[in-house]
Amino acid sequence: MRWDYSAGHAYPPRDGNLAPRYGRQVHAEPWIEPITAEQLETLLPLIAAYQRFYEVEAIDADRNRAFFARFIAPSEDGMLLGAWREDQLRGYACLYWSFTSTVPAETVLMNDLYVEEAARGEGIGRALIEASATVARERGAARLEWATAPDNATAQRLYDSTGAQRREWVEYELEL
Numbered sequence: 001m002r003w004d005y006s007a008g009h010a011y012p013p014r015d016g017n018l019a020p021r022y023g024r025q026v027h028a029e030p031w032i033e034p035i036t037a038e039q040l041e042t043l044l045p046l047i048a049a050y051q052r053f054y055e056v057e058a059i060d061a062d063r064n065r066a067f068f069a070r071f072i073a074p075s076e077d078g079m080l081l082g083a084w085r086e087d088q089l090r091g092y093a094c095l096y097w098s099f100t101s102t103v104p105a106e107t108v109l110m111n112d113l114y115v116e117e118a119a120r121g122e123g124i125g126r127a128l129i130e131a132s133a134t135v136a137r138e139r140g141a142a143r144l145e146w147a148t149a150p151d152n153a154t155a156q157r158l159y160d161s162t163g164a165q166r167r168e169w170v171e172y173e174l175e176l
Contacts, residue, residue, distance in 0.1 A: 030090060030124050032131040034073040035080035040065065042089050043082065050114035068094070081131050083115070083124045091115035093128040095135060098145075105142035108135065113146065147171065 035043050047068060048059050071078045071094060083091040094112040099105070110132045115124045129144075136144040 030083045030085045030122075030127050032081055032083050032127055035071075035082045035092065037069070037072050039082060039089070040069060040072065043068070043080065043092055046089060046092055046114055046116065047112075049116065050112055053114070071095075078111075079135060081128060081135070083128050085119070085122075085124070090119040090122075091124045091128055093132050095132055097139070100142060103142045106139060108132065108139065108141045108144050110144060110146040 044061055044064055047064050048061065051059050051064075068080060071080045073079050076097070078094065078096040081093045081095065082089050083093075091114055092112070093110050093114075096109040096111050098107045098109045100107050110129070113125060113128055113132075115128070133144050
């Protein structure tokens with residue numbers, strides 16, 4: 001089953017390649033759809049919460065608005081997916097179109113994945129990963145990639161449960 005993420009309404013199918021949930025209370029399924037220009041203002045507080053989680057000191061709403069607007073579908077740079085439940089935005093994923101020269105092919109980098117604290121453990125993060133994987137497959141990407149902080153054990157439990165393989169690459173950052 002395909003879903004049209006350019007139409008503004010997307011309901012990704014359950015992916016048989018991802019491991020099933022164990023021991024979780026089942027809540028109403030979230031719906032996942034690309035963030036529209038009209039929804040960007042609703043998304044900005046979640047982006048700021050994600051930045052606070054990673055201890056960003058100078059959060060700038062205007063800078064966030066300008067930066068993340070570039071990912072409103074359709075975009076040559078990437079896509080913002082929103083997870084909604086009960087007409088409230090509960091989480092988001094920001095996807096960047098990227099490349100790998102080892103295959104060579106396009107990849108999709110899930111650069112941000114955030115679920116508001118009150119909604120964690122309800123399947124929203126998993127639904128965002130599944131939707132991100134669907135977007136990557138539909139683009140013909142070789143893989144979906146993401147990273148998390150070494151001490152983010154909660155996220156790692158979710159990521160490990162998806163069947164994704166943990167890599168041993170060492171990442172570097174050069175501040176410019």
